[in-house]
Amino acid sequence: MAPNTGTTVADGIQDISALLPLLGTEQCEQHVGSALVGGYLYAAFAPLSIFGSLGIARAGVKAVVACLHFRTHRGAKLLQSAGFEPVGKALSQIMWKGDCYVAETQLTETLKKLQITDVTNLSVKEEILP
Template structure:
């Protein structure tokens, strides 16, 4: 009876242990990706989860890839084409939706809803210093607290060298906190860049419509502002160089 009961408990623990990493992964990825909306504690306490390290890494990789922009190459578009689904309300803003970023679509819809047509008076400001400071202040004690569950094992395990016993807890704690905080900085910077580029495009588009200029085929408000602006400035630079050479 004891053996049967012990076996049942052991099997149950194994099942729960196998399930917890899945739940922790999704939850931590959601919290890290939503911290700018839900609050800095979402990201600060995520490294406390023993089973959520993979979720933090996934959020970090997606954020890093989504922020890559080389000319007309968009990392966010590559993520979408590869089948990666954005997790988190803030992280999804810099992801790709259709022909542009989610933030661009939402900004355009908001301007239309508020009936704002004078784009030259629009500007964007940021005030993230205090928020980021609180995030860092909360992440430091969390980094220390996340090591505590390993102390008992480290002190009683004599099969490995002492430095090897501390290696994984320190790497998981420091790496998790650094990733969770850096993701917020990356999303903030990239989101501001996307919004500023969108406003620049809307101002130029307003001038094109007011002056009744016939734009090229690639001039489309439904496409990414960064792609359109890159083509625009490339063409302007090429025309300027051509005229300079002809003037000589």
């Protein structure tokens, strides 16, 4: 049967509708992963989307697995080995990147930037400005 305009348009709409859940799930996962930084509304409004529950479930599973720690295996390292990327500002801090946690890498970079070499002599003092 020869393709006509109607079947071409119908097939295109079906292709787009199959793609939208993937895009919606990723965006909702990004919002849930940033809820600690961006505020409660990031996670609260994610389920309003049709595909929000999928993004919430995906972010939740990543958080639970990343926090697991066995004798020889770290959950975050297993996620990285499986190809999962850190998503969101807060959730990405507990993920594994390279040879250590993302938060550990950022702390090390901050200490280098502040030229702190010996953390045993590190102290915090509050100065009150007039």
